[in-house]
Amino acid sequence: MAHTRWKLASECRLVDGHRESLELEQERQEHRLAMALARVVRDRRVELGLSQAELASRMGMPRAAVDRIEGSDTVPTLALLTRLAQGLEASLHFAIDADGAQVTLTER
Numbered sequence: 386m387a388h389t390r391w392k393l394a395s396e397c398r399l400v401d402g403h404r405e406s407l408e409l410e411q412e413r414q415e416h417r418l419a420m421a422l423a424r425v426v427r428d429r430r431v432e433l434g435l436s437q438a439e440l441a442s443r444m445g446m447p448r449a450a451v452d453r454i455e456g457s458d459t460v461p462t463l464a465l466l467t468r469l470a471q472g473l474e475a476s477l478h479f480a481i482d483a484d485g486a487q488v489t490l491t492e493r
Contacts, residue, residue: 419457421488427455429473429490443472
């Protein structure tokens with residue numbers, strides 16, 4: 386097939402009515418949620434003037450754990466989210482529904 390006939394996945398969905406598998410949709414949703422968490426964590430850490438190492442110290446975790454969260458490379462456990470909220474001096478809020486997911490943070 387010539388490259389001029391290639392289509393992006395989004396083009397296929399629009400033109401052909403193509404729908405991704407449920408598994409792939411769920412993976413994309415998880416990745417969007419991890420990215421939203423990463424953005425909120427990094428923004429709050431910078432707002433507090435903390436380095437990743439300083440936040441990790443507050444959490445009692447290695448710096449690499451903070452790096453993985455901010456890089457969207459991990460799906461944190463509830464225990465890790467609790468430590469993260471304490472280290473950021475905030476409450477984390479997750480809103481998840483059929484249309485998407487949102488992560489917000491409220492300062493304490």
